[in-house]
Amino acid sequence: MRASIAAGLAFSLLGSSAVFAGELDISRVQTLSAAAQEASEGANDDYLAGDPQKALARLRSIEKTGDAEAAFVLGNMTWVMHPAESFAWHRQALEWGGDNAAVQLELALHYTRQENCPEAVRAWRRVEAAGELQGYFPAVAAYCLLVLGQDREAFAMFALAKFGKVGKFEGLLEEIWGERPTLASFADAMAALRAGKSTDASEAMKFATALPGYDGQRARVFAVMLEASNPVAKTDPALKDLACLRPWIDDDLRRGALYRERNESYDFPDEAQRKRERASQAEALRSALDGCGFVLGEGRLPASDSLARVLLSDVMEFQLATAKELLERHGAGLKARAESEAGDVEALSLLAALQLRAEDRAGLAQSDRYGWERYRDARFAASRVAGLGAGTAEEKASVAAEARRALKDFPDSAYVLMLVLTEGDLKGEERKRALRSQVLAEFHGLTAESVLHASKSARRLVEAFVEYRDLVQADSTETGG
Known part of the structure; x- marks a missing residue:
């Protein structure tokens, strides 16, 4: 459990102005923050065990009716994991x-x-009136001004922003609009499964497989799922497949514990040891898959698309099979799942990922079109447009037309908007409208990648905002507005 980026910066405001002196006791906030950090020790284990309420209960030890400083600290500590x-x-x-x-x-x-x-x-105006609207917060404040149609006020607000250290602004946008942290989502899904509110393990499996494997988190939550007390859950096909993989899970638990021990003692293996351990890990995976009849050779995919994604990814990472081999073996089965009457969009997504890795452009084009037309999923539309060649004038015209069609179907998708602005040959009012939409969409999900860091970048958000502002101001100058 941790304080948010925003909460940390808000905390730094406490000593910067007389506005705060008589309202929040700075020394108490500092003392309570230290107490809350101490109380939250072990919360990560609570989430891994699927018990989010126990994690919250740790913090409630400092709660007191009428205590503004305690409420402020608790709000900061739970901003990310418990928004409500x-x-x-x-x-x-x-x-x-x-x-x-x-x-x-x-x-x-x-x-x-x-x-x-x-x-x-x-x-935001109250913060501004106190003289404390600083750093990149004006850029966040500009979002709602745009939503309310107060574009000129948004331009003025955005101009006040100073972005500073790389990644801070992007991190705050992720906290505001990103998906709920995977660990918290897993804990919620697991708590519901245990309480009998859900008899389907698919939600818990989806979040479990999204957790990192190198430090043992994924293996730890897999073990928790297999020990779930809900008897109905024991018959779940996904859990039955997972149970067969218990030797692989136990091997990952051991490796995760070793990783944490090494981190704590700064005792890291040399290159030769890493190679031996990697070979051992690959053999453990192969043995587990062979024992369950999964993935390799004539083996089947597990019932859970999420678990299948992890196994396929690990098989390719450890070079137990190539993407082309896996596509030849499992492509038809994934396609059947996707095209079944019940439908399975995640199976289609997994099929498209294999096709991309195997450089099967024709197959990927078919999957993209199917995902676009049946599932109305913007990911497939964006992939379809991006995958079209644009060398000749005729090809460029075709890409532009497809990009415009995607925009008509998905007017709020940041990726589709980015593509149509690049490839759609938009001009005048049409381009202005698309730029405005892209700015709003980028706040919700950044499309650019950082050049130096393995993270998202706000570059396109800022570029689209500046271009939109310049076009609006140019039009205003021409009309004398």
């Missing part, structure tokens, strides 16, 4: 501590995340 509780605590901090910019900043971020833009703008 964080919002409630920050509202209490405002009620008990009086109006102040530190809490108004946190509430502005909450209202922005909730798409409650009228309230968000009011909170």
Whole structure:
């Protein structure tokens, strides 16, 4: 459990202005923050065990009715993992501590995340009036001004932003609009499964497989799933497949524990040892797959698409089979799942991923079109447009037409908007509208990658915002507005 980027910056505001002096006791906030950090020790294990309420209970030890500083700290600590509780605590901090910019900043971020833009703008204006709207926060504040149609105010607000250290702004956007942290989502799904609110393990499996494998997290939650107390869950096909893989899970648990021990002692293996361990890991995977009759040779895919994705990825990583070999063996089965009456969009996504890795352009084009037309999924439309060749004038015209068609179907997709602005030959008002839409979509999900870091970049957001602003201002100058 950790404080958010935004909460950390809000905390730094506490000593910067007399606005805060009589409202939040700085020394108490610092003391309570240290106490909350100590209380939350072990929360990560609670999430891995699928018990999110136990993690929250650790923090409630510092909660006290009427204590604004405690509510502020608790709101900061839960901003990422428990948004609803964080919002409630920050509202209490405002009620008990009086109006102040530190809490108004946190509430502005909450209202922005909730798409409650009228309230968000009011909170942002309170922070601005206190002289504390600093760093990249004006860029976030500009979002709601755009949503409300106050474009000129948004331009002025965005101009105040100073982005500073690479990744901070992007990190805040991920906290506001990104998916709920995988570990928290797994814990919620696992708690529901245990309580009998769900008899389907697919949700828990989806989040479990998204956790990292190198440090043992994935193996730890796999073990938790297999020990679930809900008797109905024991008959779940996904869990039955997972149970067969128990030797592989146990091997990963051992490796994860070793990884953590080495990190703590700074005792890292040399290259020769890493190669031996990698070979051993590959053999453990091969043995487990052979024992269950999964993936390799004539083996089948597991019932869970999520588990299948992990196994296929690991098989390719450890060079137990190539993407082409896996596509030849499992492509037809994945296609059948995707085209079944019940439907399975994740099977289609996995098929498309294999086709991409195997450089099967014709097959990928078919999957993209099917995903676009049957499942109305913007990912496939964007992939379809991006996969078209654009060498000759005729090909460029075809790409532009397909990009425009994708925009008509998915007007709010950041990737589709990026492609249509690049390939769609948009001009005038049409281009302005698309740029405005791209800016709003980029806030919700950045499309650019950082050149130096394995992370998302806000480059396209800023570029689209600046181009949109310049076009609007140019039009205003021409019309004398």
